[in-house]
Amino acid sequence: MEEKRQRESYGLWTWIGLAVLTLAAMLIAVCVGSVSIPVGECLRVFRDALTGTEASDPGTASILLAVRLPRVLCVALSGAALSVCGAAMQGLLKNPLADGSTLGISSGASLGAALAIAFGFQLPQLPFSGSMILAALFAFGSLILILSLSYMLDSSFSTNTIILMGIVYSMFVSSILSLVVTFAPDKLKQITFWTMGSLEGSSYQNALVLFVMLAVCGTVLIRLAEELNAFAIGEENAMNVGVNVKRVRLVILVTVSLLIGTCVSIGGTIGFVGLVTPHIIRLLTGPNHRRLLPASMFGGAAFLTLADLAARTIARPLELPIGVVTSFVGAILFVLIYYKVGRTAR
Amino acid sequence: MSILCVDRLGVSFGQTPIFQDVSFELNEGDWLMMIGPNGSGKSTLVRAISGAVPYSGSISYLDGDIRRLRPGELARNIGILAQNHYVGYAFTVREVVRLGRYAYTRERGGDPEGEARIRRALELTGMDGLADKSVLHLSGGELQRVFLAQLFAQDPRVLILDEPTNHLDLIYQKQVFELVSEWRREPGRAVISVVHDLSLARAYGTQALLLYEKRALAQGSMDRVFDPKFLNTAYGMDVAAWMQTMLSQWV
Numbered sequence: 163m164e165e166k167r168q169r170e171s172y173g174l175w176t177w178i179g180l181a182v183l184t185l186a187a188m189l190i191a192v193c194v195g196s197v198s199i200p201v202g203e204c205l206r207v208f209r210d211a212l213t214g215t216e217a218s219d220p221g222t223a224s225i226l227l228a229v230r231l232p233r234v235l236c237v238a239l240s241g242a243a244l245s246v247c248g249a250a251m252q253g254l255l256k257n258p259l260a261d262g263s264t265l266g267i268s269s270g271a272s273l274g275a276a277l278a279i280a281f282g283f284q285l286p287q288l289p290f291s292g293s294m295i296l297a298a299l300f301a302f303g304s305l306i307l308i309l310s311l312s313y314m315l316d317s318s319f320s321t322n323t324i325i326l327m328g329i330v331y332s333m334f335v336s337s338i339l340s341l342v343v344t345f346a347p348d349k350l351k352q353i354t355f356w357t358m359g360s361l362e363g364s365s366y367q368n369a370l371v372l373f374v375m376l377a378v379c380g381t382v383l384i385r386l387a388e389e390l391n392a393f394a395i396g397e398e399n400a401m402n403v404g405v406n407v408k409r410v411r412l413v414i415l416v417t418v419s420l421l422i423g424t425c426v427s428i429g430g431t432i433g434f435v436g437l438v439t440p441h442i443i444r445l446l447t448g449p450n451h452r453r454l455l456p457a458s459m460f461g462g463a464a465f466l467t468l469a470d471l472a473a474r475t476i477a478r479p480l481e482l483p484i485g486v487v488t489s490f491v492g493a494i495l496f497v498l499i500y501y502k503v504g505r506t507a508r
Numbered sequence: 509m510s511i512l513c514v515d516r517l518g519v520s521f522g523q524t525p526i527f528q529d530v531s532f533e534l535n536e537g538d539w540l541m542m543i544g545p546n547g548s549g550k551s552t553l554v555r556a557i558s559g560a561v562p563y564s565g566s567i568s569y570l571d572g573d574i575r576r577l578r579p580g581e582l583a584r585n586i587g588i589l590a591q592n593h594y595v596g597y598a599f600t601v602r603e604v605v606r607l608g609r610y611a612y613t614r615e616r617g618g619d620p621e622g623e624a625r626i627r628r629a630l631e632l633t634g635m636d637g638l639a640d641k642s643v644l645h646l647s648g649g650e651l652q653r654v655f656l657a658q659l660f661a662q663d664p665r666v667l668i669l670d671e672p673t674n675h676l677d678l679i680y681q682k683q684v685f686e687l688v689s690e691w692r693r694e695p696g697r698a699v700i701s702v703v704h705d706l707s708l709a710r711a712y713g714t715q716a717l718l719l720y721e722k723r724a725l726a727q728g729s730m731d732r733v734f735d736p737k738f739l740n741t742a743y744g745m746d747v748a749a750w751m752q753t754m755l756s757q758w759v
Contacts, residue, residue, distance in 0.1 A: 258597075391603065395595050403610045404580040406578070448600070449597035449598055
C-alpha cells in the first residue's frame with residue numbers, strides 16, 4: 163500500500179529531470195539569437211557574473227546578461243504561471259476548455275493596457291509602467307466584477323454561472339477594445355502587439371515580480387491539489403466529501419487572477435499556452451493535480467521558452483508576437499500528441 | 509435516539525415550489541425509504557439535506573442545526589451518494605475512492621487508517637480488480653460502484669443514497685442492499701435512500717415516506733405507507749396487482 167500512496171506525487175528524480183529539461187530549454191534560448199553564442203562560452207559568462215570576475219568579452223556578456231537572460235527568465239516564468247493557472251482552472255471548472263482567459267481576466271487586463279497606451283497614461287521616468295499598472299488593476303477589477311455579478315445572479319455561485327459571466331464579460335471588453343482602437347488608430351500597432359503578447363525588453367525587475375508571484379500563487383495552488391482533484395471529479399461530489407466548496411473556489415479564482423494579471427501586465431496576453439500545456443501534460447501525468455500542477459509549471463516554462471525563441475529567430479530580423487507562435491505551434495502539437503497518446507492513455 | 513430531524517422542510521426553485529412541509533425523524537438503525545413518482549421531489553429533498561440547494565424549515569443533526577457543521581464535519585457524519593455521476597478526466601478508480609477520505613486527511617494526525625479503509629471499500633464493492641483503471645473506461649454500473657466505494661471509504665454515520673442501485677446488475681443490487689443493511693446495524697448509524705423499485709424498498713426499509721404532489725402523502729411504518737390507498741393514488745395505478753402480475757412470470 164505504501165508504494166501506491168507514493169505514486170500520487172512524483173519522486174525526487176522526476177522533479178530533477180523536469181527541472182533539467184526546462185533549464186536546458188532556457189539555456190538554448192539564451193545561446194541562440196541574432197548573435198549565436200556557444201553554450202560553453204555562455205556558461206563561462208554566467209560563472210564570471212556569479213563569481214564577480216571581470217568578463218573576458220564584455221560585448222557577449224552584455225548581450226547575454228542585459229538582454230537575453232532577463233527575457234528568457236520572464237518568458238519561462240510567464241509560461242510556468244500561465245500553465246499552472248490553466249491547469250487549475252480546467253480542474254476547478256471541470257472544463258477542459260478553461261484557462262486564465264475563460265474568466266475574462268486576461269481580456270480585462272489587456273483592456274487596461276490598451277487604455278493606458280491610447281491615452282498615454284504613464285508614470286514619469288518609467289516607460290511602460292502605465293500599461294503595466296492599469297493591466298494589473300483591470301485584471302483584479304475584472305475578477306471582482308465577474309464574481310460579484312455571478313453571485314448576484316446566482317447565490318449558489320455555481321461554476322456554470324461563473325464561466326458564462328466570464329465569457330460575456332470578455333465579449334463586452336473586446337467591444338470596448340475595438341472602440342479604443344477606433345478612436346486611437348495611431349496606437350493600433352502598439353495595442354495589437356500587446357494583445358498578441360511579447361516579452362521583448364523584459365527586465366530583471368519583471369522577472370523578480372513574476373518569480374515572487376509564481377512562488378506564492380503556485381504554492382497556494384499546489385497545496386489545493388486535492389481540492390482541485392475533487393472539483394475535477396465534480397463540484398457536488400467535492401461538497402459531499404467535505405471540501406469547503408465556496409471558500410476553496412474563491413481562493414483559487416483570486417490566486418489565478420493575481421497570477422494572470424501579473425503575467426499580462428508584463429508580457430501582454432499570450433494565448434494558448436495556458437490552454438494547451440495542461441492538456442499535453444495531463445496526457446503524460448494523468449489528471450491528478452498533485453502531479454499535473456507542478457509538471458505543468460515546468461512544461462509551460464519549457465514550451466513558452468522555445469516558442470519565444472522561435473518568435474525572435476524564425477523571421478529574423480523581424481520579431482513575431484509570441485502569441486502567434488504559441489497558437490500556431492501549440493495547435494499542431496496538441497492535435498499530434500492528442501492523436502498519438504490520447505488513443506491509448508485516455 | 510433521533511439522529512436526523514427534519515422539520516417543515518421546503519424547497520423552491522424561484523417561484524416554483526418543488527416540495528413543502530416535509531417533516532420526519534431518523535433514528536438509530538433506521539432505513540428510511542423515500543418513494544414517490546417521478547418529479548415528486550425525492551432527489552431534491554436529498555440534495556437539500558446535503559446542503560446543495562437552499563431550503564426553508566430546519567434540518568438538525570444530533571440536536572444541532574446541520575448548517576452549523578463545517579464541511580469536513582458534515583462529510584464525516586453524513587455521506588451522500590448522488591444520482592448521476594460524470595467524470596470528465598481520466599482519474600483512476602482508486603483516486604476517486606481516495607477522495608472519500610478527504611475530510612479525514614485534513615484532521616490533525618492525518619489519516620492512519622485511510623489506506624485500509626480505501627482497500628476495504630474497494631473490496632466491498634467488487635472494484636478492487638479495477639482500482640488502477642481510468643474511470644472513463646467504466647460502464648455506468650461500475651461507475652456507480654466506484655462512488656459507492658468512495659462513500660464507504662468516507663465512513664459516515666448516516667448514509668443518504670439517491671437511487672443506489674441505478675444501472676446495477678441484479679447481483680450488485682442485491683449486494684448493495686445487503687451491504688447497507690448490514691452496515692446500518694452498527695450503533696449510531698442510519699440510512700435514507702431514494703428507491704424506485706418498490707419491492708426493494710419494501711424488503712429493506714424500516715420506514716418510508718411517500719412524496720406526491722409536492723407533499724408527504726404518507727409516512728411512517730412500511731405497512732402504513734404501502735397501503736394501497738396511498739400507493740395507488742401516488743402512482744396512478746393498482747401497484748400491488750402489477751407487482752403480482754410481474755412476479756407471476758417466474759412461477
